[in-house]
Every structure is written in C-alpha cells, then in structure tokens.
Amino acid sequence: MRFVGALLFWVLTTAALAASVPATWAQRNLVSENGYAALAASAAEDPRLQKAMAAELTAQITEIASDNGYEVTNTDLIRGVTDAYTTNPGFPGQFSQANRIAHRWMFTDAVRRDDGSGDRWLVDVAPMLNDPSIRQTLGNLNLEVPQRLEVPITVPEDSSLRPGQLKRLATWGPWVSIGACIITVVFALLTLATARSRGKALVALGVSALLVGAAGWAGLEVGRRYIDDALNRTTGNMRQIADVMVGEAEASAHHWLNMTLAAGGVLVVLGVVVAMLGGVLAKDR
Known part of the structure; x- marks a missing residue:
C-alpha cells in the first residue's frame, strides 16, 4: 500500500x-514587464540585433527627413551614426525601455487609443532617436523627432494578436x-x-x-x-x-x-x- x-x-x-x-x-x-525588459536588454547585446536596429533607425530618420522636405543623399553617414549608437553601452537599456510599450500592449492593453493605432503591436523608437549622438546629426539636418515614433511589429490584417490579449x-x-x-x-x-x-x-x-x-x-x-x-x-x-x-x-x-x-x-x-x-x-x- x-x-x-x-x-x-x-x-x-x-x-x-x-x-x-x-x-x-x-x-x-x-x-513580468521587468523580466521581459531584462530579456530585451540582453538580446540588445547581440550584433545581429544591433545591425537590424541601426537599419531601422536609419530608415526612420530618412523618412522623417523626407516628410520635412529634405532629400537625404548620404544614407551611409546616417547609417554610421546609428551603427555607432546601437553598439554603445547605453543602447541595451534604451532598447529595453522601448520594448516595454510592446509588453504593455499585449499584457495590459495600456496603449489602446481612440484613433485605432492601438490595434497594432508597436515599439516606440523616439527615445532612441533622441539620444544625443543621433540628435546631433538630426540637428544638423534641422529635423525634430516627434515625442512618439512607433514602429509596427505586426500587421493587423495578417495577425490575430489584439491589445490586452494576455x-x-x-x-x-x-x-x-x-x-x-x-x-x-x-x-x-x-x-x-x-x-x-x-x-x-x-x-x-x-x-x-x-x-x-x-x-x-x-x-x-x-x-x-x-x-x-x-x-x-x-x-x-x-x-x-x-x-x-x-x-x-x-x-x-x-x-x-x-x-x-x-x-x-x-x-x-x-x-x-x-x-x-x-x-x-x-x-x-
């Protein structure tokens, strides 16, 4: 027995x-939001992520310039700045902070907005573009970064993900x-x-x-x-x-x-x- x-x-x-x-x-x-942020900070030390993020920031800067009537002819210069930014010691912390909005979107529904943009899974890259090393370059171009610049992670039409789903x-x-x-x-x-x-x-x-x-x-x-x-x-x-x-x-x-x-x-x-x-x-x- x-x-x-x-x-x-x-x-x-x-x-x-x-x-x-x-x-x-x-x-x-x-x-856990803090746990996810720590995971993002650790991932941000990977050179592959750093290169991809530098490419994304370069694309966003080019788009901002285009929207303000500037034609960026030397994207290599901007890419050099973004590469230097994503490889500096402060990048993992800022990338971690930017990812918190993605976490809140899924786990708390804290980013739903009346304009419907809250239906997309987004990462806010504005704090990164406001880093002094990048902001100086933007200042030379006489460009201002908006307070929020959110890049979609998923496309609503192709995804069943919804705000606050978890x-x-x-x-x-x-x-x-x-x-x-x-x-x-x-x-x-x-x-x-x-x-x-x-x-x-x-x-x-x-x-x-x-x-x-x-x-x-x-x-x-x-x-x-x-x-x-x-x-x-x-x-x-x-x-x-x-x-x-x-x-x-x-x-x-x-x-x-x-x-x-x-x-x-x-x-x-x-x-x-x-x-x-x-x-x-x-x-x-």
Whole structure:
C-alpha cells in the first residue's frame, strides 16, 4: 500500500514539476514587464540585433527627413551614426525601455487609443532617436523627432494578436507559478514520507526532474515551427530583431531546463548514496 501511495505521489510530483518549470520561467521572463525588459536588454547585446536596429533607425530618420522636405543623399553617414549608437553601452537599456510599450500592449492593453493605432503591436523608437549622438546629426539636418515614433511589429490584417490579449495571464500568472511550485514541493515531500526507502524516493524524484528537463528540450524543438510562423508575422527589420529576441528567450529556457536536468542528476546521485548508506547500516544491525 505504501508503494502505491509513493508511486501516486511521484506521478503527481512529476506532473506538478512539468507545470511549474515552464510556468515559473514564463512568469519571470515574459509575463513580468521587468523580466521581459531584462530579456530585451540582453538580446540588445547581440550584433545581429544591433545591425537590424541601426537599419531601422536609419530608415526612420530618412523618412522623417523626407516628410520635412529634405532629400537625404548620404544614407551611409546616417547609417554610421546609428551603427555607432546601437553598439554603445547605453543602447541595451534604451532598447529595453522601448520594448516595454510592446509588453504593455499585449499584457495590459495600456496603449489602446481612440484613433485605432492601438490595434497594432508597436515599439516606440523616439527615445532612441533622441539620444544625443543621433540628435546631433538630426540637428544638423534641422529635423525634430516627434515625442512618439512607433514602429509596427505586426500587421493587423495578417495577425490575430489584439491589445490586452494576455491580460488575464498577467493577472493570474504569478499565482499559477507560485501555486505550481508549492504543489510540487508538497507532493515531493509526500513522496519521501510515503516511500519505504528514502534513497529510492530521492532517485525517483531525480528521475522526475530528468524527465521534465528532457521533455522541455523536446518541446522547444517541436515548438520552433510554431515560433517561426509567429515570426513571419513581423515586418521589415523587425523580423530580424524579433528573431534575436526569440533566440534569447530560447537560450534562457534552455538554461532553466539544463538546471532542471542538473538538479535531477544531483538527486539521483544523492539517492544512490543514501540507499547505499542505508544498506550498509542495515547490515551492521
């Protein structure tokens, strides 16, 4: 009977762990605005993103000049300025701040506006163009950057994304992740308490972590196709920027899964040691 109870609690522990790892990762890195901003800042250190953002800023400056009656004949000069800007140490922080509006669009619906522009997923690049290094160049052209200059990430006609679509996730996400972690710990302790052998129970819990880590890796590989479909909804230079952002998120998820696998390995080794010590003590008696 104890074996059946321990087995049941082990299965429940494995299921709870399979839910708590991705839920906690998503809460910390995607649902949380600060976590998403930190992810964006880390991605902004990638040279591929820096080049794509420099190209986008160059296009925006050229468009501003055209709208103000200027014909920019030397785009290489502007591109040199934007390249220098995106490679300076202050760029990741500003890119992170600009991405907060994209996060609020999806998770809080805080950017919906009466003119209908709030129906598009946008990144505000005006703070970047107001950086002193770029503003000096614009000043030479006698151009003023508007207070808001939002670049669309998705095209409404091609996307089912809507403002505030994940608002409920932002509300309940923290509770779900915390609850899943608590349930995992409770079931793990019940597994240890019910099992006849603590060593074997530890090994079983380690196997749970190994299964969850391996399943997570497999899930990410399978899900890559769906991620690519989502990336195809982006436009222009934002496609490359989004690709780097997704790559950074994947690397973070892989790190969490690796930690889960490592924890599983440690528990298996610890369980074997405990079982061996228990066997030696039993013989001595």
